[in-house]
Amino acid sequence: MEARERAWRAEFPITERLNYLNNCSLTPLPRRGRERVERFLTEWTEQGGRAWYDHWIAEYEKLRTDIANVLGAKHDDEIAIEPNVSAGLVGIASTFDYTKRPKVVISDLDFPTDGHAFLAVAPRGAQVEFVRSPDRVRVPLELFERAVDERTAAVCTGHVYFTSGWRQDVERLAEICHRKGAALVVDAYQSIGAFPFDVDISGVDYLVGGTLKWLMGGPGIAFLYARREVAERAQPSAVGWWGVADPFAFDVEHLRPGEGARRFEYGTPGVAAIYAARAGIELLNEIGIETVRERHQLLSQRLVDGAREQGWKVRCPTDARERTAIVTLEHPDPESAVTSLRAAGVICDNRPGLIRLSPHYFNTLEEMDRALALLRPLRVAPVLA
Numbered sequence: 001m002e003a004r005e006r007a008w009r010a011e012f013p014i015t016e017r018l019n020y021l022n023n024c025s026l027t028p029l030p031r032r033g034r035e036r037v038e039r040f041l042t043e044w045t046e047q048g049g050r051a052w053y054d055h056w057i058a059e060y061e062k063l064r065t066d067i068a069n070v071l072g073a074k075h076d077d078e079i080a081i082e083p084n085v086s087a088g089l090v091g092i093a094s095t096f097d098y099t100k101r102p103k104v105v106i107s108d109l110d111f112p113t114d115g116h117a118f119l120a121v122a123p124r125g126a127q128v129e130f131v132r133s134p135d136r137v138r139v140p141l142e143l144f145e146r147a148v149d150e151r152t153a154a155v156c157t158g159h160v161y162f163t164s165g166w167r168q169d170v171e172r173l174a175e176i177c178h179r180k181g182a183a184l185v186v187d188a189y190q191s192i193g194a195f196p197f198d199v200d201i202s203g204v205d206y207l208v209g210g211t212l213k214w215l216m217g218g219p220g221i222a223f224l225y226a227r228r229e230v231a232e233r234a235q236p237s238a239v240g241w242w243g244v245a246d247p248f249a250f251d252v253e254h255l256r257p258g259e260g261a262r263r264f265e266y267g268t269p270g271v272a273a274i275y276a277a278r279a280g281i282e283l284l285n286e287i288g289i290e291t292v293r294e295r296h297q298l299l300s301q302r303l304v305d306g307a308r309e310q311g312w313k314v315r316c317p318t319d320a321r322e323r324t325a326i327v328t329l330e331h332p333d334p335e336s337a338v339t340s341l342r343a344a345g346v347i348c349d350n351r352p353g354l355i356r357l358s359p360h361y362f363n364t365l366e367e368m369d370r371a372l373a374l375l376r377p378l379r380v381a382p383v384l385a
């Protein structure tokens with residue numbers, strides 16, 4: 001193993017014991033994340049509420065800047081910090097006037113919360129229309145081109161789909177939406193930290209994501225990007241006191257929305273999560289997104305090629321340029337397959353009908369080969385009629 005691979009792995013003690021291939025669900029805690037959370041515990045223990053003013057509010061604002069940098073956002077006030085992606089989407093769904101444009105277009109490959117946030121505003125007039133992936137892998141742009149019309153308020157879809165790893169072309173999708181006067185809301189949870197991305201160039205109106213997957217920053221922190229002009233016009237009805245213009249005025253009688261995307265924030269954040277999130281983003285910045293992308297392609301391709309050689313039906317795109325490091329293999333009983341892999345020290349996950357393996361940059365080719373050796377006997381040959 002090269003020296004740099006050894007250094008990468010040293011950040012993740014879990015690699016000493018396990019072949020960890022579930023990073024698109026949750027990357028394990030890096031050493032520096034643990035150190036930062038311990039720093040938070042010391043501040044809390046020694047300072048109590050004073051720590052808000054001496055440390056925590058400043059950390060919160062630094063996290064906003066870190067997220068803006070990762071996304072390529074030009075202004076910090078295009079970023080709202082959220083407790084999870086669902087909360088961000090609820091805020092976004094609350095801004096549209098569905099009496100004028102009732103339709104919201106979502107795909108059937110999207111994560112459930114993308115649909116739920118808009119189905120929940122049906123009583124306010126929203127009509128959700130699902131476009132259907134023809135192959136359960138991709139959602140071709142032509143489907144959106146046909147579905148989006150002058151009655152459409154928004155398209156809400158993934159940048160990378162969680163069961164196939166396929167990357168949507170959000171730039172072209174933004175062009176389709178804007179030509180027809182609709183907004184584009186992108187769920188980028190599976191792409192940020194895996195692909196180089198510039199939110200400004202992308203043309204999206206809103207984007208949501210979080211830190212627990214490729215950003216290595218754990219659960220409890222997510223984010224919402226709203227393009228400056230969009231944010232300033234937005235009037236979310238899902239609000240909280242941290243999202244107003246001057247929270248420390250403690251004015252119960254007036255609601256003045258905060259600057260830009262800040263108006264999408266709710267209440268007191270989970271401070272430990274801020275510390276872990278900042279550590280994860282710092283680590284990504286040190287490694288470099290180009291290196292991450294290169295490693296993802298190398299490692300996931302080894303899995304895809306090896307699985308195909310063994311006769312597996314691979315669901316994700318077989319060309320690494322089209323997908324992230326999500327490798328999905330079809331299996332009639334993925335839960336039991338994942339359990340037996342776990343017993344042999346390989347940690348991966350299952351989704352309906354699929355075994356899902358997701359290496360990150362710190363995994364090695366040897367680990368891919370070991371996982372493949374364990375997968376071989378688990379393949380169920382198709383029954384021929």
Ligand SMILES: Cc1ncc(COP(=O)(O)O)c(C=O)c1O
Binds near residue numbers: 111
């Ligand atoms: C694409 C995508 N969107 C949303 C979520 C869930 O978001 P949250 O639990 O932060 O609401 C996930 C995974 O957990 C996901 O993969």
